[in-house]
Amino acid sequence: MVEQAVFRPLIDGVSSRTNYVPVDLSKSNPNISAELVQDPERCATFLEEYCQERAALVAYGGYMENRDLYTQNGLFQRGETRSLHLGVDFWCAADNHILAPFSGRIHSFANNTVSGDYGPTLILEHRTEWSETPFEGFSLYGHLAEESLANWIVGQEVKAGEVIAKLGEAHENGGYAPHLHFQLILEMQDEKGDYPGVCAPSDQRRFVANCPDPLPFLGLSAP
Template sequence: MKTLASILNTLPPTKVIDSSIDFSKYVPLDLSITNQELVKRKPENATEFEIFISDYLKKNNAEVAFGGYIEGRTLYKRSTIFKNDSIPERNIHIGLDLWTKVETSVLAPLDGKIHSFKNNVGLGDYGPTIILEHEVENEIFYTLYGHLSLESIKDLTVGKFYKKGEQIATIGNAAVNGDYAPHVHFQIIQNIEDYWGDYPGVCNTNDLNFYIENCPDPNLLLKIT
């Protein structure tokens, strides 16, 4: 039987943001502690981080910075969502981030229907979030889109169908997206269990093997590089 990763790998390249932006305008971005420029500048809030991203895009003549799958990050330390007295620290990112301008359109990468949606409020959380359900080669799986605009979930209905390439949302700003620079968190989920409008996007090292299997690399589908 084919794995979800092998099925995704056979599909043609697709996009989850503005289809007019060519992949040649995408640049990889490392947000781990190994990024010396990030360590040096130490952006501490959404405004400073947005300036950091904007400068990085200009320097690389790019429109989208992408990356972050299975990346250990320190930027989650500011929020108790990722570490408090009752839970071990979660700092490994298990989706793919695409950093670009606010209000950029977010697209369905494949045919799919709305599984669920929710405004996950709180510092460091997703903010407005949409989850699509897909079926390819009799395999049902899900894709999650976090840090959207509030308008993206207004009047939305469970079960609404979208064709591949249709706009499903727009990217939100720091006031609604969990206090981040504008971006979309894109994640593939095989077994969503009982989650509704939410699913962990950052994990603890002890759970990493589970999430690598349940949340395969989104770039298997997008094929940016």
């Protein structure tokens, strides 16, 4: 059951809903260009100013957004272009730490170093028989700092609210403005340390069935 009223912050020290502001980075937003979102420095500056203008600390959004962000990267151009975003991004400075929203265990982790990929990635598994949790399945944390993967062991327990990672800079996070890619996954389908975070429009139904919208589980409203 989704507990929509319970707010589960992902960014350490940013514990109020009012500090989180929705942002639309899709192709349909006339104020967002492909050139802007594909330039880490320009994108980071835009998002920092966007938050400041709204008295917020974190900009978030992106579930099922159709984005231009991936159109210039060969990683997303094999066959039909993958442009539909399957997780929610939380945009803030790279010195921020990430909290586990639900208790669980370390499933896997990897540094996905191809340009445009997740960079350092951590995946947790959540089961009600281990601990009370509103979500059963897996949560993925992408675009982390390399140091985030140093001390974890597969199977290690993680408590809700525990610091689990730190956001990475562009040089280590796959080449993006600093942000967390947070994604929920019902079945990992034998993947470890990785899972597609963007799909082609023709695959939308299949991936949506396995990757539910994270926002209701976090207690945040959709943009």
